[in-house]
Amino acid sequence: MSLKSHRKFGFCDGSIPHPKPTDKFMLEQWEVVHCTIVQWLRNTIDPSVLESVPYVEDVAILWKDLEERFAVVDGTSIHSLKTELAECKQLKGMSVTSYYGKIKSLWDALAIYEPPFACKCGRCTCDIASQAVKRLDNERLHQFFMGLDSTLYGNLRNQQFQLDPLPTLNRGYHAALQAERLLLGSASA
Incomplete structure (x- = not known):
């Protein structure tokens, strides 16, 4: 870069x-x-x-x-990254920011092997590229909340997934940060 x-x-x-x-x-x-x-x-x-x-x-x-x-793309590398993503969890005592950094690095590595779909003809009017980006964002939002500590963030997860439309990944991350601040504030009081 x-x-x-x-x-x-x-x-x-x-x-x-x-x-x-x-x-x-x-x-x-x-x-x-x-x-x-x-x-x-x-x-x-x-x-x-x-x-x-x-x-x-x-x-x-x-x-x-x-x-x-x-720069060899192979199924083993992709499978390994997807396995790591599926197993990526917020460990006890890990901040939301650290957990997000961990899962984001896996997403970035996977994006090198599997870039998002995009129109190559330049004539599409169906806006498939933005639909693909939105679907990827939704998938990442789900992965992010699946890995968050459910005892601490289970209620937040339920609230976020009741919204229509779903919030963006960035909004979900921000909501988790706010919840963490509230939890840390009430723990120190």
Whole structure:
């Protein structure tokens, strides 16, 4: 993401080509950025993995090697993440914020493997993309409340699911935070 936000990902995918040797200034600028990206990538790779990464000076070759090894989508990874999601619970003494962070990281990891459906033709008038996003938000709202401590948040869960339409995940999270503050306030009084 950092490479994209700085408009440098093109070095990795090859869309920022090597300048012609006749343009010495551009060539020098390109090489400085290129070497910086190679070094940055190598510095961010886990040391145990770095041992198996060949030293190459071409960032596109390095990126392709890493992508071929680590960006593999397989059913086992997806199943593992979905199992973790199904078993994700707010542990005793865990704050709502910590629990949400834990489940959100699982959702984010799963979204890499299973991005939301979207219209690819550009001519759809049925608004399927927003319907898919709403369904995903509802599913996550249910998962979030299923994992919350039911003795502390059971009543809140029941209240939230009686609303029509269902609240968004962010609204549900906010309601849980408010309930936690009330519980902590009454515990200290």
